[in-house]
Amino acid sequence: MAREIYGGSQLSRTLRGLGRGFSRCCPQCGEATLFRGFLKVEPVCRKCGLNLGEFRADDAPPYFTVLIVGHIIIPALFLLERLQHPPVWLHMLIWVPTTLALTFLLLPRIKGAVIGTQWSLGIRG
Numbered sequence: 565m566a567r568e569i570y571g572g573s574q575l576s577r578t579l580r581g582l583g584r585g586f587s588r589c590c591p592q593c594g595e596a597t598l599f600r601g602f603l604k605v606e607p608v609c610r611k612c613g614l615n616l617g618e619f620r621a622d623d624a625p626p627y628f629t630v631l632i633v634g635h636i637i638i639p640a641l642f643l644l645e646r647l648q649h650p651p652v653w654l655h656m657l658i659w660v661p662t663t664l665a666l667t668f669l670l671l672p673r674i675k676g677a678v679i680g681t682q683w684s685l686g687i688r689g
């Protein structure tokens with residue numbers, strides 16, 4: 565039983581779904597786009613017909629995005645502060661746009677990865 569859950573086939577399916585979702589593609593076929601807009605999920609895949617509307621990522625994508633962006637920005641901010649001790653205005657000039665850019669870059673990809681993982685594990689609704 566454990567081999568079925570953690571064996572190569574389920575792991576490779578999960579990684580495939582995660583990777584396709586991170587690329588903002590349908591987790592099943594990997595060819596059609598997963599999103600209609602920035603974060604709105606297509607109700608049905610245009611290529612394979614997978615019902616994408618039944619996957620609910622809810623709060624997971626923002627949670628993971630904040631977690632990842634925070635773990636990138638905060639150490640970099642402290643490192644810059646320790647090494648150069650720049651003025652606060654320079655910190656703001658560097659870290660506010662960097663934080664926003666990383667957030668807007670990662671949020672749809674992480675939402676896609678969450679949906680791809682849900683697809684691979686059969687989590688719906």
Ligand SMILES: [Zn+2]
Nearest residue numbers: 590593609612
């Ligand atoms: Zn598809």
